[in-house]
Amino acid sequence: MNVIPLTALDLSVAAGLVVLLAILSIAMQLGVGKRIIIAAIRTTAQLMLIGLVLKTLFDRAHPAWVLLLAIVMLSVAGYEVMARQKRSFGGWWGYGLGTLSMFVSSFTIALFVLIAVINVDPWYKPQYAIPLLGMMLGNTMTGVALSLDRLTTGAYEKRGLIEAQLILGYEWRPAIAEIVRESVRVGLMPMINAMAAAGIVSLPGMMTGQILGGSPPMEAVKYQILIMFMIAAGTGFASMGAVWLGARHLFDDRLRLRLDRLKEGSS
Amino acid sequence: MSCLSIKHLRCHHIGPIELEIAGGQCISFSGPSGAGKSILLRAIIDLIPNQGEVSFNDQAREQMRASDWRKMVGLLPAESFWWCDRVAAHFPALTEQHLNWFTELGFDSQVLDWEVSRCSTGERQRLSLLRLLCHGPKVLLLDEPTANLDRDSTAKVEKIIAEYKQQHQCPVIWVSHDQQQVKRVAEQHYVLEQDGQLQKVAV
Numbered sequence: 112m113n114v115i116p117l118t119a120l121d122l123s124v125a126a127g128l129v130v131l132l133a134i135l136s137i138a139m140q141l142g143v144g145k146r147i148i149i150a151a152i153r154t155t156a157q158l159m160l161i162g163l164v165l166k167t168l169f170d171r172a173h174p175a176w177v178l179l180l181a182i183v184m185l186s187v188a189g190y191e192v193m194a195r196q197k198r199s200f201g202g203w204w205g206y207g208l209g210t211l212s213m214f215v216s217s218f219t220i221a222l223f224v225l226i227a228v229i230n231v232d233p234w235y236k237p238q239y240a241i242p243l244l245g246m247m248l249g250n251t252m253t254g255v256a257l258s259l260d261r262l263t264t265g266a267y268e269k270r271g272l273i274e275a276q277l278i279l280g281y282e283w284r285p286a287i288a289e290i291v292r293e294s295v296r297v298g299l300m301p302m303i304n305a306m307a308a309a310g311i312v313s314l315p316g317m318m319t320g321q322i323l324g325g326s327p328p329m330e331a332v333k334y335q336i337l338i339m340f341m342i343a344a345g346t347g348f349a350s351m352g353a354v355w356l357g358a359r360h361l362f363d364d365r366l367r368l369r370l371d372r373l374k375e376g377s378s
Numbered sequence: 379m380s381c382l383s384i385k386h387l388r389c390h391h392i393g394p395i396e397l398e399i400a401g402g403q404c405i406s407f408s409g410p411s412g413a414g415k416s417i418l419l420r421a422i423i424d425l426i427p428n429q430g431e432v433s434f435n436d437q438a439r440e441q442m443r444a445s446d447w448r449k450m451v452g453l454l455p456a457e458s459f460w461w462c463d464r465v466a467a468h469f470p471a472l473t474e475q476h477l478n479w480f481t482e483l484g485f486d487s488q489v490l491d492w493e494v495s496r497c498s499t500g501e502r503q504r505l506s507l508l509r510l511l512c513h514g515p516k517v518l519l520l521d522e523p524t525a526n527l528d529r530d531s532t533a534k535v536e537k538i539i540a541e542y543k544q545q546h547q548c549p550v551i552w553v554s555h556d557q558q559q560v561k562r563v564a565e566q567h568y569v570l571e572q573d574g575q576l577q578k579v580a581v
Contacts, residue, residue, distance in 0.1 A: 275459035277425060279513050280449030289461070365424050366444035 114324055126151070165241065174235040181244055185214055188252040195256040198263040198373040200360065205374065208357055209255045216349035217247040220341055228337065246317065246338055247345045250302060254346035255353045258298030262357050263373055265290035273368050283362040291358050298350035302343050309339060380435050382451070382517050382549040387430030389421035390414065392574035394430065401547035406554055406564035406581075413570045415553050416456060419519045422551075423453045434517060434549075452515025456522045456553075458506030465497070465505060466490035469512050476512045483508060483534055499526045507535060511542055518543065518550045524559065536563055557581065 129151045137144035168176055189210030199205040221244045225231050231239045266273065269290060276286040309315055317338055321331035363369050380401035387395040392414045399405055407415050421428035424444055432439050439447045462468060469476075469490070480489060483504045497505065503526050510518075518539065524532040540563070543550050554560050560567055560581055567581045 271457070271459040272461040274425065275455070276461060277445075278423065278448060278453050278455065279510070280445045280447075282445050363427075364444075366448075367425055367427065 126155075165237065168237045168241070172233070172235065172237050174233075177235045177237050177240055180241060181218070184245060184248055185210060185217075188213055188248045191252055192256045192259065196260045196263060198267055198375070199259070200263070200357070200372055201374045204360060204372070208353055208360070209252075209259060212349045212353035212356065213248060213251050213255055216345050216352060217244065217251050220345045220348075221247055224337070224341055242317075243338070243341070247342060250342040251345045251349045253301055254298040254350045257301070258294045258350040258354050259357055261297045262290060262294040262354050262361075265293060266358075266361050266368070267370055267373065270368055270370060277366055277368065283359070283366055286368075287358050287361065291354055294354045295347075295350050298354070299343075299347055302346045306339055306343060309335070315339070380516065380547055380549065383431075383433050383436075384422065385431040387418075387421060387428060387432060389417055389426060389428035390574070392418055392421070392570070395576050397568075397576070399549035399551065401549055402543060403566070404543060404550040404552055404564045405566040405568060406552045406560040407568055407570055407576075408553070408555055408560060409570035410572060413572050414574060415570050416521055418570065419453055419521055419551065419553070422519060423448050423451050425453075449513065450515060451517040451519065452510050452513065453519045454507055454510050454521055454523055456525065458502050458509075460494040460502070463493055463495070464490070465492045465494055468494075468509050472512065476508075479508055479511060479538055482538055484531070500528070500531060503527060504531065504535065507538070511538070516546060516548060518548050518552075520550065521553045522555070523552070524554075524556075532559070539563070 129147065133144045133147045133151075136147060164180065168180065189206055192209030192213070193199050193205050196205075200208060221240070222234070224243065225240060226234045229239060234240075266287065273286045273290075277283070305313075305315075315335050315338075318331045318335035321334060322328055360372065361369060382397075382399045384395055384397040387393050387397075395418065397405075407418070409415060417426065420426050421430075422432055424432070424439055424447060434450060439451075460468060477487065480487065485504075485508075489505070494502070494505075503523070507523055520539070523539070524535050527535060536559070539550070542548065550564075552560075552563055554563075567579050569577045569579050571577060
């Protein structure tokens with residue numbers, strides 16, 4: 112594998128494009144000029160940092176270090192899921208619900224693929240484990256955040272409908288079934304769309320990277336298919352788990368709809 | 379003898395409420411809006427957090443599942459909500475008796491195919507009473523069941539509720555602001571004051 116190395120000058124030219132975009136945005140008073148610059152700086156700093164971390168990690172592959180990095184990634188993803196909801200659960204539930212479902216789903220599937228599908232030796236080999244988990248978590252995070260947001264806003268907006276059914280003696284499951292279905296569907300849509308458009312409209316990033324790195328296209332394609340399936344399964348199971356747990360927690364042991372367990376809407 | 383018994387019931391600023399209603403007896407609640415009449419009814423069916431004991435026929439609500447309690451103690455909320463497009467989807471399997479009620483309230487059997495969103499407020503209020511009765515509750519808690527109805531429909535609704543009460547020997551709580559109606563339907567009258575206390579009054 113022989114990639115043409117990028118120099119600092121090459122990156123500066125690319126950065127120039129972003130600066131140009133920012134200047135144009137400020138001139139047009141779009142109100143996002145500053146945010147473009149900050150986001151660009153963040154992406155540079157964060158990616159440089161992870162580059163350093165990965166370099167160190169690859170030099171001394173130890174399961175404890177891999178696990179530590181995985182936990183850091185999970186914690187940040189859990190926070191993002193909470194922050195992206197208009198009305199998240201209060202207290203530990205707000206953070207724990209998304210994090211737990213992402214943990215169970217992403218970690219299990221990543222481990223399964225590492226050990227049983229790709230047969231990596233050792234199974235925690237960071238060159239495989241970290242990128243796989245990263246792609247899983249990145250997509251699962253989006254799905255779970257969308258699902259939970261739809262669940263909590265749906266329950267809040269349709270509380271009259273839910274309570275009307277509880278009043279007639281229905282259980283919580285039928286009373287919230289429609290919102291649950293809708294929430295899971297919303298969480299799965301980005302992934303379904305990505306799978307449907309892959310290869311025709313968009314060339315997925317990982318595959319592109321492998322081809323740039325000199326891998327034969329068919330090998331890159333096979334890996335991309337594997338990743339797509341992993342992500343679809345991971346996102347789906349995590350969304351279902353989070354929505355089911357969340358829906359259950361919207362009701363107490365006396366079958367009351369407890370919207371007071373949600374935080375006030377902010378964003 | 380069936381009897382709804384409420385002891386030391388508290389919820390928000392309301393209470394403690396002490397009340398016994400025998401089967402076939404109807405009491406009325408009135409009082410300034412915002413005093414918490416609807417909250418009190420919701421507390422009785424255990425739909426919102428509350429403290430106190432409520433039992434029906436000496437069976438405490440905590441002894442049974444919340445869903446079973448609410449099947450027994452039926453609440454007709456002031457505002458009706460409908461979760462499916464068509465009227466029929468909100469009703470259990472209908473018997474001859476149920477269809478008679480539909481006729482008595484001025485609906486023919488076509489009503490079941492109607493879309494809820496096309497019904498008027500008054501139609502929805504009558505349908506929501508039918509929906510409750512078709513689920514067969516043994517206690518009726520009625521939150522202004524005739525608020526949006528003309529005099530003719532009001533009389534029909536009062537008649538159907540009276541018959542149901544008589545037939546099933548139900549305890550009934552009837553929230554109303556109409557003094558004339560209160561005299562017609564209820565034997566005892568209570569006012570829920572702003573401070574959350576229930577006062578027995580003569581009408």
